[in-house]
Amino acid sequence: MSKSLATFTLLSLLLILLGINRGFDISDEGLYALLAVPAQENIAGIFNYDLFFKFFYKISGIEFGLVGLRLLRLFLYFLAGAALTVFWGNLSGTKKFSSNHFLIATLGLFAGYGFLPQTLSYNSLTVVLACFWLAVISTQKKNMLQYFLLGFLLSCFAYVKITACLGLGLLTLLWMLNNKEIKFNRMLGLIIPFMMIELLMYLCLGDFAFSRMIEAKELMGNRSSYSLLFLAKYELVGGFWIFLAAIPFFLAGSLFHSSPKLKIAILLTGVLALSYIAYFTSITQEWNHVILLVTAALVAYYIPKFQFTTTSPNQRFLFLSLFILPFVLHFGSNVYWLRLGIHFWVFWIFAILFVFDSIQLKFRNAIHFAVGGLSFLLVLNGIWVHPFEQESLWNATEEWSYGNGNKLLLSPAQLDLLNTLKPFVQNRKELLAVYRIPGIPYLFNKTSPKTPGFWDRSQTDYFFPSDFQTDLLIYYPLDSLPSLVKDDFSVKYAQLPDGNKIQILWKR
Template sequence: MSKTLTSLTSLSLLLILLGINRGFDFSDEGLYALLAVPNQENLAGVFNYDLLFKLFYKFTGIEFGLIGLRLLRLFLYFLAAGALTFFWGNLTGTKKFSVNHFLIVALGLFAGYGFLPQTLSYNSLAVVFTCFWLAVISTQKNNVLQYLFLGFMLACLAYIKITACLGLGLLTLLRMGYSKEIKVKYLLGLIIPYIMIELLMYMAIGDFAFSRMLDAKELIGSRSSYAILSLAKYELVGGFWLALAAIPFLIAGFLRHSFSKLKYILLLIGVFALSYLTYITAITEEWNHVVLLVTVALFAYVAPRFRFTTISRNQRFLFLTLLILPFVLHFGSNVYWLRLGIHFWVFWILAILFVFDKIQLKGKKVINAGVGALSFLLVLNGIWIHPFEQEPLWNATEEWNYGNGNNILLSEKQIDLLNSIRPYAEDKNQVLAVYRIPGIPYLLDKTSPKSPGFWDRSQIAYYFPQDFQTDLLIYYSLDSLPSFVQNGFSTEYAQLPDGNEIQILWRK
């Protein structure tokens, strides 16, 4: 067992655990938290994994608070690391459990804390179930039980992120065709788990994902950022920047023997190009895109030594799957590829380790140490120094009580904001918060009407065509409001922790 990997994993885990009860993001994290509230509405839901929480609550009576959701994410990451270690054994033909590979993939998964809040989300869930999917699809048993397990993973992904379900479903069908194992019983094995879960949902809680997705067609169609062409453009832009980072290193890799001087010139050009690309591709203060660009550059340099034809058919399919999974899982998101891509970095780590293993290249210890160090820095920065849409986490020192005996440490500015709004919300069951601030009603022990979060005017127009039907509205002016809001509301003002102003509108 590598002492370096053990130390870096332990330090990263310590940073995560020390931040479990601190901080809160009013935007995305508020959405994730409301999706876990059993009585939160989610009409025409785009993300429907709230139904999984509702079903769990129906049978157990357990509701997850913020700390519970964060611990659940961490627990699922460790399960996913175990699944990827099992996958590695199937990919390489190594049956012995490797602690080093478990630690390296755990660190790769921890890198996901570098972007977005630390609470369980549809992105972290999609990564986890993809790891389970890889563990199952990499086995070569080809029996009905295997496809029932695959069908269960795809069914869960249909609730979590439908585009990921469709993408992995297509890869599953390609795998069947590639293995020449397209049989009716296997196809039924893929479909039956989804039907069973939908029936269970309908009988237990009276709602199911397919009905919601049909209702959401109009809503999604009204949001231009989710049009098919726009989603495809996000993928292509990400691929374009990655290709630019890779080209000089790929050429240098091909010329590593024939023209040694030219190789070093190209490597020097590549380093300068990579440095420039990290500058022009940055759209925020985050730097996790640098990790993705460097990873692609390294892969491009060693790729010419890798002989694709020397590996088995099974390995070819699985290796190519690792390479495209970040694009498959990102598709459907309107977030800049190089920001969100860090969640999927673990799959490229495995691909690079596989190449190093096959070409018997020295330096795996350096790769392991590099991945560990980068993951540690991503966790440190993403949770503590620059937590998503928050002050540094060490400023979160004031206790805030919410829900049924739950509490969380927040910053003084966050506490002031919540206290300024609380008197207006005391006698309300629901609070409508627009735009991108669903965390406010969550921490005030309120639900949001019709949807857990409102990000733009098109959503408001869909859910509230004529009247808000609410007595309290919290408004952050990232987009305009319908004209009918001017009638019947009184207004006060409060300040977000970042200094921006929000309006508190209540019925006269």
């Protein structure tokens, strides 16, 4: 076992565990947390994995709090790391379980902590499911059980992120076509698990994903940021910058027998171009995209030496899948690819490992140190130094109680906000909070009416086309006031930790 990999894994794990009960993002993390609340409605749900939490609560009586969700994400990352290690054995032809590749996979998954909150989310779930999918799809001799497992994984994707389900479903069919595996019984193996899960949810909960998807179609049609044109744009823009950064390195790597001076000149040009692209595409204080650009450049430089003819059709399919998985899993998100792409970095890490292994490059220690060091820095920055939409985590020193005896450490500024809101929200079962602040109802043990989060005016007006019978609204002015608000509301202001203000509107 590599000492550097083991050291960075332990250090990263320590950072995660020390922050497990600290900090809270009232925007995205609030949404993830409410999705795990059994009593929370999710009409016309876009993300329907809340049904799994509702089902688990019904059979066990256990409800996940924030700490539980964060631990669940960590546990699933370790399982996904094991699945990727199995995949590596299938891809490389070495069936022996490799501790080094397990640690590399785990560290690559830990890089996902570099962007967005540390709680379990649909983004982290899609990555975990994709790792399981790779482990199963890479098995050459499949039986019906494995096709059933593929169907089960695709069903889980349908509940977590339907666009990822469609993308992985298409890849699965391409694999079956490539290997001449299209048969009626195997197609049934892919379809039956979804039907079984839907039936189970309907019988136990009276709700199921397909009915929600039908309802969500009209809702999504009214949200311009989720139009097919915009979603395709996010993918294409990310792919364009990756492709542009890779071109000079591919050219330099292709010059096997050319002048060393020409090769160096092209490499220097590539470094300058990559630096400019990294600067031009930077967003706020984030630098995660630089890692993706550098990784793409590294692959591009060595790929000309890679002999595709020496690999089997199955290896070529799996190798190409590693490259396109980040785009397949991202599609459907209205966040630019370069921001969210760090969640999928682990797949490109394994693509590099396969290239290096195939051309017999001995950069093992350098790869170990690079992956370990960068993942450690991403965890440090993403959880502690610049946690998503929060102050640095060492400022989270004040205890706040929520749920059934759950406790969380928040910053003094967050506590001041909650104490300002507290007199207005007591003795309520539901709390309407718009826009992008679902964490406020969650921290007060309230649910959000109809949906776990209101992100814009069009979404709010869809759910409340006429007057909503409420005498209280918590409003963050990222969009205009919803149509349900009339003139008979009084206003009080409460300050967010970042200095912005939210409005408390209540009827006179």
